[in-house]
Amino acid sequence: MRMNEVSFDDSRPVDGYGPGFFRVGGEVVQGAVLLTPSGVAGWAGFEDAATITAKAGEVDFLLIGTGAEIAHPPAAFRQTLEVAGIGLEVMASPAACRTYNVLLAEGRRVGAAMLPV
Template sequence: MRMNEVEFDDSRPVDGYGPGFFRVGGEVLKGSVLLLPSGPGLWQGYEDAAPILAAAAEIDVLLVGTGKEIAHPPRAFRGALDAAGIGMEVMASPAACRTYNVLLAEGRRVGAAMLVVE
Protein backbone atom coordinates (compact mmCIF):
# COMPACT_ATOMS: atom_id res chain seq x y z
CA MET A 1 0.00 0.00 0.00
CA ARG A 2 1.29 3.43 -0.90
CA MET A 3 0.74 6.16 1.69
CA ASN A 4 0.64 9.82 0.69
CA GLU A 5 1.08 12.72 3.04
CA VAL A 6 -1.88 15.08 2.95
CA GLU A 7 -1.20 18.76 2.35
CA PHE A 8 -3.69 21.39 3.48
CA ASP A 9 -2.14 24.51 1.86
CA ASP A 10 -2.75 27.38 4.29
CA SER A 11 -5.80 25.77 5.88
CA ARG A 12 -5.68 24.27 9.35
CA PRO A 13 -7.06 20.74 9.84
CA VAL A 14 -8.58 19.36 13.01
CA ASP A 15 -5.76 17.45 14.75
CA GLY A 16 -7.86 16.12 17.61
CA TYR A 17 -10.68 16.71 20.06
CA GLY A 18 -11.65 15.69 23.56
CA PRO A 19 -13.90 16.66 26.44
CA GLY A 20 -14.36 20.42 26.08
CA PHE A 21 -11.73 21.15 23.41
CA PHE A 22 -10.64 20.87 19.78
CA ARG A 23 -7.04 20.97 18.51
CA VAL A 24 -6.91 22.79 15.18
CA GLY A 25 -3.61 23.14 13.34
CA GLY A 26 -1.75 22.42 16.58
CA GLU A 27 -3.67 25.06 18.58
CA VAL A 28 -5.96 23.96 21.41
CA LEU A 29 -9.30 25.76 21.45
CA LYS A 30 -11.40 25.25 24.57
CA GLY A 31 -15.08 25.26 23.75
CA SER A 32 -17.12 24.97 20.58
CA VAL A 33 -15.33 25.99 17.38
CA LEU A 34 -16.06 27.70 14.10
CA LEU A 35 -13.72 26.83 11.23
CA LEU A 36 -13.95 29.19 8.28
CA PRO A 37 -11.54 30.15 5.48
CA SER A 38 -10.58 33.21 7.55
CA GLY A 39 -9.33 30.86 10.30
CA PRO A 40 -10.49 29.00 13.38
CA GLY A 41 -12.22 30.60 16.34
CA LEU A 42 -14.56 29.91 19.19
CA TRP A 43 -18.26 29.53 18.44
CA GLN A 44 -21.04 30.54 20.80
CA GLY A 45 -23.52 28.03 19.39
CA TYR A 46 -26.58 28.20 17.19
CA GLU A 47 -27.40 31.79 18.16
CA ASP A 48 -23.98 32.84 16.77
CA ALA A 49 -24.78 32.58 13.04
CA ALA A 50 -23.46 36.04 12.02
CA PRO A 51 -19.84 34.98 11.30
CA ILE A 52 -21.09 32.04 9.23
CA LEU A 53 -23.43 34.26 7.23
CA ALA A 54 -20.60 36.75 6.66
CA ALA A 55 -18.53 33.92 5.10
CA ALA A 56 -21.33 32.73 2.80
CA ALA A 57 -19.41 33.73 -0.35
CA GLU A 58 -16.36 31.73 0.77
CA ILE A 59 -17.94 28.35 1.57
CA ASP A 60 -20.16 25.93 -0.30
CA VAL A 61 -21.04 23.71 2.64
CA LEU A 62 -21.02 24.04 6.41
CA LEU A 63 -20.53 20.93 8.49
CA VAL A 64 -22.47 21.24 11.73
CA GLY A 65 -21.12 19.08 14.55
CA THR A 66 -23.82 18.64 17.18
CA GLY A 67 -21.62 17.25 19.96
CA LYS A 68 -21.34 13.61 20.95
CA GLU A 69 -24.61 12.58 19.28
CA ILE A 70 -26.33 13.78 16.14
CA ALA A 71 -29.19 16.22 16.79
CA HIS A 72 -31.30 18.66 14.79
CA PRO A 73 -30.11 22.29 14.86
CA PRO A 74 -32.80 24.85 15.69
CA ARG A 75 -35.15 25.87 12.88
CA ALA A 76 -34.02 29.52 12.99
CA PHE A 77 -30.37 28.51 12.47
CA ARG A 78 -31.25 26.22 9.56
CA GLY A 79 -33.44 28.91 8.01
CA ALA A 80 -30.72 31.57 8.22
CA LEU A 81 -28.19 29.33 6.47
CA ASP A 82 -30.70 28.31 3.83
CA ALA A 83 -31.60 31.94 3.11
CA ALA A 84 -27.88 32.73 2.67
CA GLY A 85 -27.47 29.85 0.23
CA ILE A 86 -25.16 27.86 2.51
CA GLY A 87 -25.51 24.10 2.27
CA MET A 88 -25.49 22.37 5.64
CA GLU A 89 -24.58 18.81 6.64
CA VAL A 90 -25.43 17.83 10.21
CA MET A 91 -23.51 15.11 12.03
CA ALA A 92 -21.95 14.35 15.41
CA SER A 93 -18.83 16.43 16.07
CA PRO A 94 -16.35 13.51 15.76
CA ALA A 95 -17.70 12.72 12.28
CA ALA A 96 -17.66 16.44 11.39
CA CYS A 97 -13.95 16.62 12.31
CA ARG A 98 -13.09 13.71 10.01
CA THR A 99 -15.28 14.95 7.16
CA TYR A 100 -13.88 18.48 7.46
CA ASN A 101 -10.32 17.19 7.09
CA VAL A 102 -11.20 15.08 4.04
CA LEU A 103 -12.97 17.95 2.28
CA LEU A 104 -10.19 20.37 3.21
CA ALA A 105 -7.58 17.99 1.74
CA GLU A 106 -9.61 17.87 -1.48
CA GLY A 107 -9.44 21.67 -1.68
CA ARG A 108 -13.18 22.09 -1.16
CA ARG A 109 -14.74 25.35 0.09
CA VAL A 110 -15.84 24.00 3.46
CA GLY A 111 -16.55 25.42 6.89
CA ALA A 112 -17.42 23.76 10.18
CA ALA A 113 -19.35 24.80 13.27
CA MET A 114 -18.88 22.20 15.99
CA LEU A 115 -20.19 21.89 19.52
CA VAL A 116 -17.81 20.33 22.02
CA VAL A 117 -17.94 16.66 22.90
CA GLU A 118 -18.54 16.34 26.64
Protein backbone atom coordinates in the same frame (compact mmCIF):
# COMPACT_ATOMS: atom_id res chain seq x y z
CA MET B 1 -0.47 -0.53 0.69
CA ARG B 2 0.74 2.80 -0.62
CA MET B 3 0.54 5.72 1.82
CA ASN B 4 0.54 9.34 0.68
CA GLU B 5 1.19 12.31 2.90
CA VAL B 6 -1.80 14.65 3.07
CA SER B 7 -1.22 18.31 2.25
CA PHE B 8 -3.55 20.98 3.60
CA ASP B 9 -1.80 23.94 1.90
CA ASP B 10 -2.43 27.00 4.12
CA SER B 11 -5.53 25.56 5.80
CA ARG B 12 -5.54 24.23 9.35
CA PRO B 13 -6.93 20.72 9.88
CA VAL B 14 -8.50 19.40 13.06
CA ASP B 15 -5.71 17.50 14.85
CA GLY B 16 -7.85 16.27 17.72
CA TYR B 17 -10.72 16.91 20.09
CA GLY B 18 -11.73 16.08 23.62
CA PRO B 19 -14.10 17.12 26.38
CA GLY B 20 -14.71 20.82 25.79
CA PHE B 21 -11.96 21.50 23.22
CA PHE B 22 -10.68 21.08 19.67
CA ARG B 23 -7.04 21.09 18.53
CA VAL B 24 -6.84 22.89 15.19
CA GLY B 25 -3.52 23.19 13.40
CA GLY B 26 -1.69 22.39 16.64
CA GLU B 27 -3.53 25.05 18.67
CA VAL B 28 -6.11 24.20 21.35
CA VAL B 29 -9.44 26.02 21.06
CA GLN B 30 -11.78 25.78 24.06
CA GLY B 31 -15.51 25.45 23.46
CA ALA B 32 -17.40 25.57 20.19
CA VAL B 33 -15.43 26.48 17.09
CA LEU B 34 -16.03 27.84 13.58
CA LEU B 35 -13.53 26.82 10.91
CA THR B 36 -13.49 28.59 7.55
CA PRO B 37 -10.86 29.23 4.88
CA SER B 38 -10.12 32.59 6.53
CA GLY B 39 -9.32 31.02 9.90
CA VAL B 40 -10.47 29.69 13.23
CA ALA B 41 -12.94 31.52 15.45
CA GLY B 42 -14.99 30.88 18.53
CA TRP B 43 -18.66 30.13 17.99
CA ALA B 44 -21.48 30.68 20.48
CA GLY B 45 -23.56 27.74 19.27
CA PHE B 46 -26.93 27.62 17.57
CA GLU B 47 -27.89 31.07 18.87
CA ASP B 48 -24.98 32.52 16.85
CA ALA B 49 -25.99 32.24 13.20
CA ALA B 50 -24.63 35.75 12.47
CA THR B 51 -20.99 34.69 12.89
CA ILE B 52 -21.56 31.99 10.27
CA THR B 53 -23.57 34.08 7.81
CA ALA B 54 -20.77 36.66 7.82
CA LYS B 55 -18.58 33.96 6.19
CA ALA B 56 -21.18 32.96 3.55
CA GLY B 57 -19.01 33.77 0.53
CA GLU B 58 -16.05 31.75 1.79
CA VAL B 59 -17.60 28.28 1.80
CA ASP B 60 -19.64 26.12 -0.54
CA PHE B 61 -21.21 24.33 2.42
CA LEU B 62 -20.88 23.98 6.15
CA LEU B 63 -20.52 20.91 8.34
CA ILE B 64 -22.43 21.26 11.60
CA GLY B 65 -20.98 19.20 14.45
CA THR B 66 -23.63 18.76 17.14
CA GLY B 67 -21.41 17.38 19.91
CA ALA B 68 -20.94 13.76 20.93
CA GLU B 69 -24.24 12.67 19.35
CA ILE B 70 -26.05 13.79 16.23
CA ALA B 71 -28.93 16.17 16.92
CA HIS B 72 -31.15 18.43 14.86
CA PRO B 73 -30.23 22.11 14.90
CA PRO B 74 -33.07 24.52 15.69
CA ALA B 75 -35.29 25.33 12.70
CA ALA B 76 -34.60 29.08 12.95
CA PHE B 77 -30.83 28.48 12.83
CA ARG B 78 -31.11 26.20 9.82
CA GLN B 79 -33.44 28.61 8.00
CA THR B 80 -31.14 31.60 8.60
CA LEU B 81 -28.19 29.76 7.04
CA GLU B 82 -30.23 28.48 4.11
CA VAL B 83 -31.49 32.02 3.36
CA ALA B 84 -27.83 33.15 3.36
CA GLY B 85 -27.09 30.47 0.74
CA ILE B 86 -25.09 28.20 3.02
CA GLY B 87 -25.73 24.50 2.54
CA LEU B 88 -25.61 22.38 5.68
CA GLU B 89 -24.60 18.83 6.56
CA VAL B 90 -25.38 17.90 10.15
CA MET B 91 -23.45 15.17 12.00
CA ALA B 92 -21.84 14.44 15.36
CA SER B 93 -18.69 16.50 15.98
CA PRO B 94 -16.24 13.56 15.73
CA ALA B 95 -17.60 12.74 12.26
CA ALA B 96 -17.55 16.43 11.33
CA CYS B 97 -13.83 16.64 12.27
CA ARG B 98 -12.96 13.68 10.05
CA THR B 99 -15.11 14.85 7.15
CA TYR B 100 -13.74 18.38 7.38
CA ASN B 101 -10.16 17.11 7.14
CA VAL B 102 -10.92 14.90 4.12
CA LEU B 103 -12.67 17.69 2.25
CA LEU B 104 -9.95 20.17 3.20
CA ALA B 105 -7.30 17.81 1.81
CA GLU B 106 -9.28 17.65 -1.44
CA GLY B 107 -9.07 21.44 -1.69
CA ARG B 108 -12.80 21.99 -1.18
CA ARG B 109 -14.23 25.29 0.10
CA VAL B 110 -15.68 23.82 3.27
CA GLY B 111 -16.38 25.20 6.73
CA ALA B 112 -17.27 23.57 10.02
CA ALA B 113 -19.18 24.85 13.02
CA MET B 114 -18.78 22.36 15.84
CA LEU B 115 -19.93 21.98 19.41
CA PRO B 116 -17.45 20.16 21.67
CA VAL B 117 -17.98 16.58 22.79
